[in-house]
Every structure is written in C-alpha cells, then in structure tokens.
Amino acid sequence: xxxxxxxxxxxxxxxxxxxxxxxxxxxxxxxxxxxxxxxxxxxxxxxxxxxxxxxxxxxxxxxxxxxxxxxxxxxxxxxxxxxxxxxxxxxxxxxxxxxxxxxxxxxxxxxxxxxxxxxxxxxxxxxxxxxxxxxxxxxxxxxxxxxxxxxxxxxxxxxxxxxxxxxxxxxxxxxxxxxxxxxxxxxxxxxxxxxxxxxxxxxxxxxxx
Amino acid sequence: xxxxxxxxxxxxxxxxxxxxxxxxxxxxxxxxxxxxxxxxxxxxxxxxxxxxxxxxxxxxxxxxxxxxxxxxxxxxxxxxxxxxxxxxxxxxxxxxxxxxxxxxxxxxxxxxxxxxxxxxxxxxxxxxxxxxxxxxxxxxxxxxxxxxxxxxxxxxxxxxxxxxxxxxxxxxxxxxxxxxxxxxxxxxxxxxxx
Numbered sequence: 154x155x156x157x158x159x160x161x162x163x164x165x166x167x168x169x170x171x172x173x174x175x176x177x178x179x180x181x182x183x184x185x186x187x188x189x190x191x192x193x194x195x196x197x198x199x200x201x202x203x204x205x206x207x208x209x210x211x212x213x214x215x216x217x218x219x220x221x222x223x224x225x226x227x228x229x230x231x232x233x234x235x236x237x238x239x240x241x242x243x244x245x246x247x248x249x250x251x252x253x254x255x256x257x258x259x260x261x262x263x264x265x266x267x268x269x270x271x272x273x274x275x276x277x278x279x280x281x282x283x284x285x286x287x288x289x290x291x292x293x294x295x296x297x298x299x300x301x302x303x304x305x306x307x308x309x310x311x312x313x314x315x316x317x318x319x320x321x322x323x324x325x326x327x328x329x330x331x332x333x334x335x336x337x338x339x340x341x342x343x344x345x346x347x348x349x350x351x352x353x354x355x356x357x358x359x360x361x362x
Numbered sequence: 363x364x365x366x367x368x369x370x371x372x373x374x375x376x377x378x379x380x381x382x383x384x385x386x387x388x389x390x391x392x393x394x395x396x397x398x399x400x401x402x403x404x405x406x407x408x409x410x411x412x413x414x415x416x417x418x419x420x421x422x423x424x425x426x427x428x429x430x431x432x433x434x435x436x437x438x439x440x441x442x443x444x445x446x447x448x449x450x451x452x453x454x455x456x457x458x459x460x461x462x463x464x465x466x467x468x469x470x471x472x473x474x475x476x477x478x479x480x481x482x483x484x485x486x487x488x489x490x491x492x493x494x495x496x497x498x499x500x501x502x503x504x505x506x507x508x509x510x511x512x513x514x515x516x517x518x519x520x521x522x523x524x525x526x527x528x529x530x531x532x533x534x535x536x537x538x539x540x541x542x543x544x545x546x547x548x549x550x551x552x553x554x555x556x
Contacts, residue, residue: 168463168465168468169468169471171463172460172463172464172468172472173472173475175456175459175460175463176460176472176475176476176479178456178459179453179454179456179457179460179479180409180479181456182453182454182455182456182457183369183370183371183407183408183409183453183454184407184408184409185409185410
C-alpha cells in the first residue's frame, strides 16, 4: 500500500515537473529564450539530463536571436547611411547656379526620370522665388537620351517657371538630340532654345541693355 | 514603480479575435483604436511584454463592438468570455503537449505560474483553496486595478481550459467584476469541475 502511494506521489511529481517544463517551453515557443527549465539538483533524476540539454538548446537559440538582432541593427544602420547618401546625391544632382543677378542656371547631367524631375522642379522653383529670378537657363549639354517623357518633364518645368513670372531657356541641345526630337515629332515650340549657355546669357544681357 | 505589463501573445490574440469577429462595418481596430495601440501592434512580438493599457483598450473595444459573437442581454460580456476561451487554441506545439499532460487539479495549482507567464510580476494570482477530491477551488486575482474586463477574459480562459480538460462545462463564478466596476483591484473565482 505504502509503496503504491510512493509510486503515485512520484508519478504526480513527475507530471508536475513535466507541466512546469512545458509551461516554460510555451514561453520558448513565443520566442522568449531568456527562460530556463528548473532542475532538481537534490536528486539524480533522469529528467535533469533532458532539461539540461533543453536549456543548452534554449541558450543556443537565444544566442542566435541576439546575433540576428545585431545583424538587423547593422543592416538598419547601413540602410540609413545609404538613404543619407542618396539624399546627398539628389542634392548634388540638381546644382542651381546663380550666373548673374536674377539669372539662374540648372545644368542637367545624366538620365531624367520622374522622381529626379520632380526634385529638380521643386528645387528650381524654390530658388527662383528665394533669389527673385527673372531668367532661368536649363542646360542639357550633359543629357544622354531625350525621349517623349524627358521632353514632357522640361515642358512642365518651363511652364512652372513661367507661372512664377520668370523666363526659361533651354540650351545645349546636341545634334543627336535635335534629330531625335524632330524624328519623334515632339513639340518643344513653347520653350525658348539657344545653342549654348553662353548664347542664352548673351541674349539676356543684350535684351537688358 | 514600473507600469503593469501584459505579454504580447495575449494582446495579439485579443487583437486578432477582434479583427476576425467584429463586423466589417465597425472595424473597431482600424477606426476606434488609439494610434499608440496600432503602432505597437505593427511590431509586436508574442514573447515581449507591453504596457497593460494596450490590452485594456482592446478588451474595452471588444466589450462595445458589434458582431463579436456576443449573445444575450450583455453581448459585450459574452464576447470577452469567448475571446478568453479562444486563448486556449494552441499557440505552439508546446501548448498542445501541455494540454495533453495537464489535469484539472494540476491546472488549478499552476494558475499562478500561468498568470506570471502572461503578466510577469504585474498583479498576482493565488490559489487560496483547492479541494482536489471535491473538484473545487477558490482562486484570487489581485493587483489588477484598472485592468478593465480582465476578470471576464480570465473567466472565459479558465472555463475554456477546464472544459477542454474534463470534457464537460465547469462551474466558474467570479465576484469583483461588474458593469459598474469593470476594473477592480481584486477578483475572486469559485471553480467547480466534474
């Protein structure tokens, strides 16, 4: 009778220990790797070995999780740097130069896309207002490709400039781009063009004197 | 004194329950919840602890939302009960195993540990009396002032687990919570199971 009671007690104790362990393991299941299974050091219970192994595994998961967090932080820092660099490049890609009193020049180099065009227009319109500009020259000597969309960007830019009460001239159209524009039947009649930046500036000075 | 906390898995469960059960027209989580709650939910993890007020806000939304399964004279009350009972659904494989090993008696004895798992040291659960032979127990939650409707949420969970363990509906009655005082500091449960 008494041995049966002992066995039942042991069974109860074993079940309780397993319940305790599983409760802790549910926390591991949630992703909490800071927990530990409680071991009974007073007895040489076979579960101690199992729990010790599980604790090692939890600790390993914890270490991996910490490492993954560190990688993530590193990646986020790098993304922040990339974003800052991108902003700096954006700034550098729209240099607005004050050539003369009331005359601004925007040299465009590279490829125009919608985002860049929007940035350029914003920066240019802002500068026109701040510097009380009367004449704006957009120099496209550095433009490699001119298509309908690029022309459209410039048309919109010129219209916005005129709305602010300033004149707008387009300079530096290469023979290749001129041919393309004609070949594609693009209409740039609304934009005043000059062969070079120098010509545009000379025209402005002549008209002022 | 640090603010009371609740584990992410409890908050996430309640948010999911609300989202899945509230009527689309109401969509309380999108329309009525605070910016703080929505922001926290976006990056919430099951393991971490978050301020208790986030869960309180969700329970309050559940209590007032339509279509969350509430029935009878007090649909808000039954909605929270259902949400509490649904917390029983296995969150991971260990929860499944746990349910297989648990007995009603052991479950009642481990209630303080369950509370501590989900709420850390915020509030306390005590099993004041357990009569294993008569299948009765008296359980008390303390330190839950302002944790509105937790009394009902826990009632639902407690009843749900006992039902799953015994295969029959237990008799669980609470004292402390009422419509007029939905966030008392102390809630008691008289539990009977077969």
